[in-house]
Amino acid sequence: MSALLKAAGVETLYFDRIRALSSVSLEVEQGEIFGVLGPNGAGKTTLLRTIAGLLPDQPEKGSIELAGVRIERRRPEEIARMGVVYVPEDRGLFRELTVAENLELGLWGRKGNLEATHAMFPILRERAGQQAETLSGGEQQMLALGRAMLRRPRLLLLDEPSLGLAPQMANTVLAALQEIARAGTAIILVEQNARLALRIAQRAAILEAGRIVLQGTAQELEEHPDVREAYLGVATVIAQKAWRLHRRRRRW
Amino acid sequence: MDRFLQYAVAGLSAGRLYALVALGLVLIYKSTRVLNFAHGDVATFGTFAAFALLSRDHSFWIALPAALLAGAAASVLFYFGVLAPAQRKGATLLGQVILTIGLALILQGVVVFAFGTEPDRMPFPLSDSESRRFGPVYVSELSLGTLAAALAACVAVYLVVQRTRLGLAMRAVSENLIAAQTLGIPTRRVLAFAWATASALAVVAGLFLAPALLLDPFFMLDPFLKGFAAAVLGGLGSLPGAVVGGLVLGVAESLAGAYAGIAFKKTLAFVVIRAVLQVLTEGLLGKPFKERV
Ligand SMILES: Nc1ncnc2c1ncn2[C@@H]1O[C@H](COP(=O)(O)OP(=O)(O)OP(=O)(O)O)[C@@H](O)[C@H]1O
Numbered sequence: 001m002s003a004l005l006k007a008a009g010v011e012t013l014y015f016d017r018i019r020a021l022s023s024v025s026l027e028v029e030q031g032e033i034f035g036v037l038g039p040n041g042a043g044k045t046t047l048l049r050t051i052a053g054l055l056p057d058q059p060e061k062g063s064i065e066l067a068g069v070r071i072e073r074r075r076p077e078e079i080a081r082m083g084v085v086y087v088p089e090d091r092g093l094f095r096e097l098t099v100a101e102n103l104e105l106g107l108w109g110r111k112g113n114l115e116a117t118h119a120m121f122p123i124l125r126e127r128a129g130q131q132a133e134t135l136s137g138g139e140q141q142m143l144a145l146g147r148a149m150l151r152r153p154r155l156l157l158l159d160e161p162s163l164g165l166a167p168q169m170a171n172t173v174l175a176a177l178q179e180i181a182r183a184g185t186a187i188i189l190v191e192q193n194a195r196l197a198l199r200i201a202q203r204a205a206i207l208e209a210g211r212i213v214l215q216g217t218a219q220e221l222e223e224h225p226d227v228r229e230a231y232l233g234v235a236t237v238i239a240q241k242a243w244r245l246h247r248r249r250r251r252w
Numbered sequence: 253m254d255r256f257l258q259y260a261v262a263g264l265s266a267g268r269l270y271a272l273v274a275l276g277l278v279l280i281y282k283s284t285r286v287l288n289f290a291h292g293d294v295a296t297f298g299t300f301a302a303f304a305l306l307s308r309d310h311s312f313w314i315a316l317p318a319a320l321l322a323g324a325a326a327s328v329l330f331y332f333g334v335l336a337p338a339q340r341k342g343a344t345l346l347g348q349v350i351l352t353i354g355l356a357l358i359l360q361g362v363v364v365f366a367f368g369t370e371p372d373r374m375p376f377p378l379s380d381s382e383s384r385r386f387g388p389v390y391v392s393e394l395s396l397g398t399l400a401a402a403l404a405a406c407v408a409v410y411l412v413v414q415r416t417r418l419g420l421a422m423r424a425v426s427e428n429l430i431a432a433q434t435l436g437i438p439t440r441r442v443l444a445f446a447w448a449t450a451s452a453l454a455v456v457a458g459l460f461l462a463p464a465l466l467l468d469p470f471f472m473l474d475p476f477l478k479g480f481a482a483a484v485l486g487g488l489g490s491l492p493g494a495v496v497g498g499l500v501l502g503v504a505e506s507l508a509g510a511y512a513g514i515a516f517k518k519t520l521a522f523v524v525i526r527a528v529l530q531v532l533t534e535g536l537l538g539k540p541f542k543e544r545v
C-alpha cells in the first residue's frame with residue numbers, strides 16, 4: 001500500500017537563510033499514528049507548519065505528497081481543503097468566539113452536524129455558549145480536536161496535544177486520538193512527552209537540529225539505548241522536559 | 253441653549269460621516285491589520301462615479317449602487333491584486349501601509365484625469381438648504397437623509413458581522429488568520445469582502461458629504477483624517493467605538509467652532525482626542541491590545 005503522506009528531502013528555511021529542516025523524509029500510512037520527538041528547537045513545529053503550507057514559499061527543497069498529489073508550496077486553505085488539519089501548540093481556537101461558533105467554523109464549506117463531536121467530547125455540548133478562552137486547558141484541547149474532526153481530515157497534524165494537561169486529561173486526549181486513528185485518519189503527533197507518544201504511536205521519528213536522526217516502529221525506538229537514555233530515562237510525566245538536564249554524549 | 257442644541261445637532265450631522273469613515277477604517281484594520289490610507293480616495297472615486305451618472309440625469313437609485321460598487325471594486329481589486337500577494341510574501345506592516353498610499357495616489361490620478369480639478373456642484377435629490385424644524389432646532393433635508401443612510405449602513409454592518417456566517421468568518425479571520433486558514437475557510441475572499449464593505453461605507457459618507465460642499469478630487473481628505481482620528485478615539489479595534497468616536501468628534505468640533513471661534517474648530521477637536529486618550533489609552537471602547545499568536 002502506498003503511503004498517505006510522503007515527504008522526501010524536505011528542507012525549510014526561515015528568512016531564506018535559517019535552516020530549520022534539512023532533508024527530512026518520512027511516510028505516514030492511512031490510520032497510522034506517527035510520533036515526532038525531539039528537543040526544543042529541533043524543528044518539530046516547523047515540520048508541521050511546512051506540511052500545512054503555513055510557511056510561504058517553503059519548503060525550499062523537497063516534495064510533499066498527499067495520496068499521490070503534490071501539496072508543497074500550496075496555499076494553506078487549499079491544503080486544508082484537501083483534508084489536512086493542523087492543530088497548533090496553542091490549539092488555534094478563536095478565543096473570543098463561543099464554543100458553538102468555533103465548531104460551526106469547523107463545518108465551513110460542508111454539511112454535517114455536531115453529533116459525533118458531542119459524542120466524543122460531551123463537555124462541548126454543555127459549554128456551547130461559552131467563550132473559548134474561558135475553557136480550561138483540557139477543554140480547549142477537546143474543542144480543538146473536536147473542531148478538527150468536523151473537517152473529517154485524512155491527515156491530522158498535532159503539535160504537543162498533551163502540553164499543560166494533567167495526566168488524567170492527557171490520557172483522555174490520547175484515547176480520543178487512538179479512536180480517531182482507528183477510524184482511518186492518519187495522525188502526525190509531535191510530543192515532548194516521549195513515553196506518552198510512543199505508547200500510542202505505531203512508528204516514530206526523532207528530530208534533532210532539523211534532521212531525522214532515528215526512525216522506526218515505536219517498539220524499536222523504545223528499546224533503542226539512546227532513546228531510553230535521552231528521552232525515556234528520567235521520564236515521569238511531571239519531569240517531561242527534564243531530559244535536557246541530562247544531556248550526554250549520544251551515538252548518533 | 254438653543255444655540256447649543258443647534259450646534260450639537262450640526263456636530264452630530266458631521267459626526268455621522270466621520271463615523272462611517274471610521275467604521276470602514278476599523279473594519280479593515282481589524283481584519284487585515286492595515287491602516288488604509290486610500291480610504292478617503294476610494295470614497296472620492298465612488299462619489300465621482302455617482303457624480304458622472306447623476307450629472308447625466310440618471311436616477312439617484314442607479315447612481316447609489318453604482319457608486320458603492322465602484323468603491324468596493326477598486327478596493328477588492330487592490331486587495332487581490334496587490335495587498336494579498338504582498339502579505340503572502342511577508343511584507344511588513346509599514347510596507348503594506350505604503351501600498352495603500354500608492355492606491356490613494358492612483359485613484360486620485362484617475363479622478364483628476366477623468367474629471368479635472370475644477371470644483372463642481374454635485375446634483376443630489378436632497379437639498380442642503382431646505383430644512384425642517386424640530387422644536388428649537390433646524391435640520392436640513394440632506395442632514396436627515398444622511399442620518400437615515402448612516403443608520404441603515406451601521407445596522408447593515410452590525411447584522412452582517414454579528415448575524416451571518418460570513419460575518420462569523422470575518423470575526424474568526426480577524427482574530428486568528430492561521431486558524432481560519434487551517435480550517436479551509438477561504439480567508440482571502442472573506443478579507444476581500446471586509447474591504448468591499450468598508451469601502452462601500454466610505455462611499456456612502458462621500459455621497460452624503462459632497463452635496464454640502466463643492467466636489468473636487470480632494471474633498472475627502474479632511475473627512476478621512478477626521479475619520480482616522482475618530483477611529484483612534486473609539487479605540488482602533490472596536491466597531492461600536494468607531495461610531496461613538498465619530499459622533500463625539502463631530503460634536504466636539506462643532507461646539508468648539510461655536511464657542512471658541514471658528515479658527516479653533518479643528519484644533520480643539522484634537523485637544524479633546526488627546527485628553528481622552530490621556531485617560532483611556534485604548535480609546536473610548538477599545539480593549540487592551542492582545543498580541544495575536
Ligand atoms: N518564525 C521563525 N523565524 C525564524 N526562526 C524560527 C521561526 N520559528 C522557528 N524558528 C527556528 O527554527 C528552529 C526550529 O523551531 P521549531 O519551532 O520548529 O522547534 P520545535 O521542535 O517545535 O521546538 P519546541 O519543542 O520548543 O516547540 C528553531 O531553531 C527556531 O529558532
Ligand SMILES: [Mg+2]
Pocket residue numbers: 044045046089159
Ligand atoms: Mg514546537
